[in-house]
Amino acid sequence: MTLPIPSGTRDVLPDEMRERQGVVTALRDHFATCGYGEVSTPAVEYASVLERAGIGPSEDAARPRFRTIDEHGETLVLRSDMTVPIARLVASRFGDVEPPIRLSYLAHCYRGILPGRGEARELLQAGIELCGAGAPEGTAEALTVLVGALRAVGLDGARVAVGDAALFPELLDAVGVGERERAEILHELATRDHVGLEREIRAATDDATAALLLDVAARRGGPEVLDQLEDPRAREASRGLRQLLERIDDDVRSHLILDLGLTRKLGYYTGAVFEVYAPGQGHAIGGGGRYDDLLGRFGRPLPAVGFALDVDALHTALVGVARGRWRVDPTVIPNGGSAA
Numbered sequence: 001m002t003l004p005i006p007s008g009t010r011d012v013l014p015d016e017m018r019e020r021q022g023v024v025t026a027l028r029d030h031f032a033t034c035g036y037g038e039v040s041t042p043a044v045e046y047a048s049v050l051e052r053a054g055i056g057p058s059e060d061a062a063r064p065r066f067r068t069i070d071e072h073g074e075t076l077v078l079r080s081d082m083t084v085p086i087a088r089l090v091a092s093r094f095g096d097v098e099p100p101i102r103l104s105y106l107a108h109c110y111r112g113i114l115p116g117r118g119e120a121r122e123l124l125q126a127g128i129e130l131c132g133a134g135a136p137e138g139t140a141e142a143l144t145v146l147v148g149a150l151r152a153v154g155l156d157g158a159r160v161a162v163g164d165a166a167l168f169p170e171l172l173d174a175v176g177v178g179e180r181e182r183a184e185i186l187h188e189l190a191t192r193d194h195v196g197l198e199r200e201i202r203a204a205t206d207d208a209t210a211a212l213l214l215d216v217a218a219r220r221g222g223p224e225v226l227d228q229l230e231d232p233r234a235r236e237a238s239r240g241l242r243q244l245l246e247r248i249d250d251d252v253r254s255h256l257i258l259d260l261g262l263t264r265k266l267g268y269y270t271g272a273v274f275e276v277y278a279p280g281q282g283h284a285i286g287g288g289g290r291y292d293d294l295l296g297r298f299g300r301p302l303p304a305v306g307f308a309l310d311v312d313a314l315h316t317a318l319v320g321v322a323r324g325r326w327r328v329d330p331t332v333i334p335n336g337g338s339a340a
Contacts, residue, residue, distance in 0.1 A: 008113045008121025010312075020124075020315050023153050024106060027126045027309070030152040031104035034145050037127045038104045041085040044068075047075035052297050054086045054268055066110055078110040081308060083268075083291065086129045091298035099132020099302055109160065120312070127308035133242065134303040135290055139272045140247040142305045146276070147255045153314055155269065157321065158278040158285075160255055161220075162244070163262025165269040165289060168239045171216060174208050174233040176306050189217065190265045205279075217261035244272055268294045276309065278317035285313035 006012065012020065028038065047067065066078040079085055082105050094101055106126045113119040128145055130138050143160065147194045150158045163339060168189055172182045172193055181204035188197040202210045216234050219225045229235045241258060248256070264273045264287065272290030288307025 006121060014212045016064035019319070020311060023311055023315050023318070024126065026152045026154075027149055027311075028104070028106065030149050031126075031128055031145070034102075034128075034148065036102040036145070038106070039086070039089060039105070040105065041077055041079070041082070041089055043065075043089070043108065043110070044076045045079055045085060047077050049088055049318055050077060053087065053294060054297065065112060073308045079107070081109050082107050082125060082127060083129065083266075083294070083306060083308075084119055086131075086306070087291075087294045087304070088236070089117040090129075090302070090304075091295055091300040094131075100138070101131040101302075102128070103131070104128045113306050120310075124309055124311040125308040127286075127306060129304060129306035131295060131304040131339050133305070134292070135271050135305075136247050138303065138305050139244055139290060142307060143244075143248060143256070143274065143336070144252050146274070146286075146307050146309075147252045150255070150276070150311065152198070152317065154257045155278055155314065155318055155321070158255070158276055158317070159257050161257050161262055161275045161277060161284075162241070163273050164238070164240050164271060165263045165273050166240060166271055167260060168213075168217070168263065171213065171233060171237040174237065175205065175213070185213075189261060190263050199330055219258070219260040221258060223253075223258065225260065240271060244314045264289055272305070274307065276307075278314070280320040281313060281317050285317065296301040296335060 006050070031038070065080050068077050070075050084107070086103060088228045090101055090103070104127065106124070109123045109125050111119070111121060111123070113121050126149075130142055130143065132138075133141060143162070146160060150156065151158075168186065169182070172185060177185065181200065184200045185197065185204065188200050198210075198214060201213050205213065212231055212234065216229070216237075219228070226235075226238055226242055226245075226311075229238060235281035238260065241260075244252065262273055264276065268291045270292045271290035274287060275284040279287050284309060285307035288305070290303070290305045293302040295304055
């Protein structure tokens with residue numbers, strides 16, 4: 001008799017467990033070599049911690065969380081990722097440590113799932129957080145560690161889409177979009193709803209401005225996509241990505257795909273954002289970005305950047321590549337959701 005398990009969860013049997021452990025070991029060794037010390041945090045956090053981080057109703061809708069009430073009547077939540085717990089940890093336990101602070105982790109995270117999407121309810125994430133290193137240097141380091149991690153596990157064919165969470169808000173301000181319309185446009189951009197994005201942009205702007213915004217949102221490729229921007233407002237809004245590329249080595253840059261319409265659903269991202277795509281995977285297997293304001297909400301203002309990788313998705317991609325199922329096309333990434 002086979003007893004069911006909750007949707008979005010899975011059992012891991014011995015052969016796969018050994019393979020997955022190899023992925024974990026490679027990631028841990030790589031992070032340690034790069035100078036990142038591994039930490040662990042509780043699987044449960046007070047809901048007030050997430051509220052302090054500014055995670056509100058829109059994020060709840062995108063990533064519902066498991067909640068319970070403790071014996072004192074306090075609301076507890078299972079962590080849905082490690083960024084906020086690490087921010088809390090750095091502010092409360094590393095107050096006397098001179099930055100930059102380099103931390104890594106391997107942790108199970110838990111998310112509510114929406115019907116029919118095939119999403120994971122439980123994820124094993126491996127990642128790093130670099131606290132106290134500003135842009136663009138800190139972002140360049142994080143991307144270098146990320147590309148190195150993909151190589152360390154044998155997934156050299158993966159690609160990292162890089163955008164800037166500040167690009168579109170700045171561009172919308174430059175063209176005079178109102179606050180309410182701006183919020184609607186940014187929501188559609190974050191959900192990658194291209195039909196909804198065009199609808200909101202055309203409703204809020206004239207034809208020429210709409211053409212500019214839609215053109216920028218659709219631009220994806222190598223560094224040339226920045227050179228092809230002719231409008232001075234778009235060029236100014238993309239300066240952060242230009243500065244970042246100047247500080248990244250060629251061997252790392254070759255794994256990057258600029259995506260000017262890329263942002264993240266969680267509102268604490270302030271600058272560069274990235275998502276990881278692997279051969280045969282129709283969705284992102286990792287992601288991250290800059291969150292320069294988050295630690296300040298916990299009492300220690302520090303710029304920060306980090307990323308997380310979905311270990312099981314990494315393993316699945318590796319198995320497919322090893323069996324010759326998939327080849328990477330370095331010019332194509334899917335419009336999937338993020339695992340991190």
